[in-house]
Amino acid sequence: MRTREGDLIKTENNVIFDVKGLVHPPGRVIAFPRYIPSSIGNRRRGKNTYGKIYNLAKRFEYLRQNAPNLLVRDPVFDEDLCEVPVNAIKKHYNPVAKLGMLCKSEKLEPLEKKAVQLAQDLKETSGISWNSIGISGSLLAGLYTVKSDLDPIVYGVDACKKAYAALKYLLEDDKSHFNRYSRGELRKLFDFRSKDTILNFEDFARVEQRKTFQGMFEGTDYFIRFVKDWNEVGNRYGEICYRNKGYAKIIATVADDTGALFTPCTYQMENAIVVEGSRLEPITEISSFRGRFCEQAIKGETVTAQGKVELVINMKTEKEHYRLILGNKPTDYMILSSD
DSSP states (O other): OOOTTTTTEEETOOEEEEEOOOOTTTTTEEEEEEEEOOOTTTTETTTTEEEEESSHHHHHHHHHHOOOGGGEEEEETTTTEEEGGGGGGGEEEEEHHHHHHHHHOOOOOHHHHHHHHHHHHHHHHHHHGGGGGOOHHHHHTTOOOOOOOEEEEEHHHHHHHHHHHHHHHHHHHTSSSSSSOOOOHHHHHHHHHHHGGOOOOHHHHHHTOOOSSSEEETTTEOOOOEEEOGGGGOOBTTTTEEEEEEEEEEEEEEEETTTTTSEEEEEEEEEEEEEEEEEOEEEEEEEEGGGGGGGOOOOOOOEEEEEEEEEEEEETTTEEEEEEESSSSSTTTEEEEEO
């Protein structure tokens, strides 16, 4: 079974997990619970009702109480992860297959119609193939509500670049269905994320208002993830290892932002100065498995960032460097530095 960012998997006890990244241990999938069976949940599929877990800390709490066997201290990533054995997976949800099914359906709910329209607009404007685009999130699981957003996903570096350019065009076209967030809509987004971040609204809005992969489509929130294709993954599990080296706050300049579009995202940094925490230099990279940190800064900008420091070891070449990884704690952040 090959799984990647954007996929969902369901285990034998009907818990639905979202898959993280593209590199997984043999026989296991790194994924975290997203939709859990709940008698008081507001999402229904057949006879089952579900609740949604968003906050990472609550996901770990759920696992400790209900599935501690899935919590693993991973020797490659050097952190506690949820790893689901492949033989425990009852169903694999594929975003491309789901979108294809929706496109062929003659009877769609309003949110499903919007998902199909968004994909068609993006495909026609960018010229990418149907095999390069899918739909993830609650639509993929069949557990959406009237308040659910749209979670399209694009695969492959070339297709992602074309789709991104098309999005920029569509956002400037008054006749398109795509719109950037207004300040009021950004405030709602901030209120939603405020439990999972220590940023103030102004720092948050300064970055989020210019992002292209998110906004409103016919009055519904959308968040598009860009994911590399299988043949574009740079390494296999175990070829690069990571060692936890503490926690730090840095100020650095973005030297290369070509990896900022993708999930997981990466930024190559220069002139990094550690201002608090583990003084391990040079830190030459900022990375995150969370889509919210994509498109956070562009080449030449100076940022202030705080997160876990890791030593990255290439087991083939024996080359090493330090990176800052964001998204594990609410105290993790990356903002544009003040002039």
